[in-house]
Amino acid sequence: MKSQLRINAFLATALRISRRKADQVVAENRVMVNGSAATVGQVIDLGHDRVTVDGYVVENQTLNKTRIVLYKPREYITSRTDQWGRKTVIDLLPEHLKHLNTAGRLDYLSEGVILMSDDGAFNHEYTHPRFEKEKEYILTLTEPVAKDLIEGFRTGVPLQEGLAKADTVDQISEKALRVTIHQGWKRQLRRMAAHHGFTVHSLVRTRIGQFEIEGLQPGEWMVISD
DSSP states (O other): OOSEEEHHHHHHHHHTOOHHHHHHHHHTTOEEETTEEOOTTOEEETTTOOEEETTEEOOOGGGGOOEEEEEEOTTOBSSSOOTTOOOBGGGGSOGGGTTOEEESOOOTTOEEEEEEESOHHHHHHTTSGGGOOOEEEEEEESSOOOHHHHHHHHHOEEETTEEEOOSEEEEOSSSEEEEEESOOOTTHHHHHHHHTTOOEEEEEEEEETTEEOTTOOTTOEEEOOO
16 A cells, blocks of 8 residues: 555545545645644655544545455456446455456456456556556467567557557567556557557456466456555
8 A cells, every 4th residue: 555645635535525625624724634734735644644634533544445456357347237248347256345346447358457446546546547557468469470560569559549659568479479558548459459450369468567467367356455
């Protein structure tokens, strides 16, 4: 768990209010950090700072949150429900974890790391592109890898959203690449490959940030801490 957090993010999670409302509470001089008035934008240390609102101590609610990494199999969706009756990642969880929400997405035909949590701040951090969480994939093609594909991934491919670009590209077998990206556009790697005339046979996300699927089989999950 991150030891430092902006005061509005901490209050939003702990008090179940919006960050804008949290800023308002701070601006009204109702929030104290270690006995001193808090300021809008202030960063607090979750392990050491004592926060009060209107004289009442605010507990760190993130201590009671659940976070898991799940190995999403192929032909599962990351939504909670599906109008066409397809299997969802929620189907893979025991009853006491079915309330968890996914952080980000992974397309229906792809497999690999999915993060799930009931911690809104955690999910936001691993979903919003501004946090630039690195993601690693194993991309297997239906035909041998060509040098122009590798170079194209490195220099960038024009997509509707902008220039899609890999951070690193390494060929690991005749038909497979290991690719890392910070971007996370819909079906991005499949579209980048298609731009160069290649078809993806399988796509496995092996890592998001520091969280990996090493040791997990498709459909398995484990509790994590950050």
